[in-house]
Amino acid sequence: MRETLTTALxxxxxxxxxxxxxxxxxxxxxxxxITHRTLAAHRGVQSVTPAEVKTLTKEEAIVIYRRSYWVQSGGDLLPVGIDFMAFDYGVNSGPAQAVKSLQRVVGVTADGIVGGQTVAAVKAYKGDLIGAYAAERLRFMRTLKAWPVFGRGWRERVVSVEAQARQLVKGKVTITDAYTASAKANPKDQSLTETLKKPEAWASIGGLLSGLGGMASGSGPIQWALAIIMVGAFATGAYFLIKRMQDQAA
Structure with missing residues (x-):
């Protein structure tokens, strides 16, 4: 297997x-x-419990990545940078989907299999393939039902993967063990819409609105000036309220 795999892992x-x-x-x-379904398939069993997933070791995860994702995503055939992008995409959405998206970008039949035609089209592509591939991955993700909930984290991850792919091409990439923006469900990655669905958010915001209404009930210049001040205070308070609720969800 290509040396890129070590860095990609x-x-x-x-x-x-x-x-x-x-x-x-x-x-x-x-x-x-590694989802519970993938782990079960790797172990050759019908299913695994959440507890078994929780005890998955990094060593076993590496074996799964090598056997079920790297090769299927075209890791040993695609150019450096694109190989990592397809691998990362495949881990989150399945190797077939990762390859199909790449094939759509380069203009060949989207069959989900990296063959000679796909490799040739990738190498012959005119333009910024890394950027185009990242954009196509985001386009696909926006079609998923969970986008409103996890879209922010997904977008951040794709941006990060794109930057790392460019570093790989240059032969200089920064490795970090810190969790950045997984496309898996991170409870903190909640959209504003999801946060506002919570009753406690509306209870607090309702109190702020009530105060604003009472302050603006008069018609004199002082009341109007105070109302304007309250609007600014409300906006600031609402921002920190929502931010705090999102942080608490993590």
Whole structure:
């Protein structure tokens, strides 16, 4: 296997968090980006429990990545940089989807299999393939039902992967063990819409609005000036309120 795989694995673990089991994540119980279904298939059993997923070791995760993602995503055939992008995409959305997106960008039949035609089209591509591939991955993600909940984290991850791919091309990439923006369900990655669905958010905001209404009930210049001040205070208070609720969800 190509030497890029070692670096790609380090980068993957820098993106993937530990154990998560968010009910809003269709992947279910997941660790290191390995879902319970993938783990069960790797072990040759019908299913595994969340507890078994939680005890998954990094060593076993590496074996799964090598056997079920790197080769299937075209890791040993695609140019450096694109190989990592397809690998990372494959970990989150499945190797076939990662390859199909790449094939759409380069203009060949999207069959999800990296063959000679796909490799030739990738090498012959005129323009910024890294940027185009990242954009196509985001386009696909925006079609997913979970985008309103996890879209922010997904977008950040794609941006990070794009930057790392460019570094790989230059032969200089920064490896970090810190979890950045996994495309898996991170409870903190809640959109404003999701946060405002919570009753406690509206209870607090309702109190602020009530105060604003009472202050602006008069018609004199003093009341209007105070109302304007209250609008600014309300906006600031609402921002920190929502931010705090999102942080508490983590």
């Amino acid at each position: 380090d980068l993957i673990f820098g993106h993937e968090g530990g154990y998560v089991n968010n009910p809003k994540d269709p992947g279910g119980a997941t660790k290191y980006g």
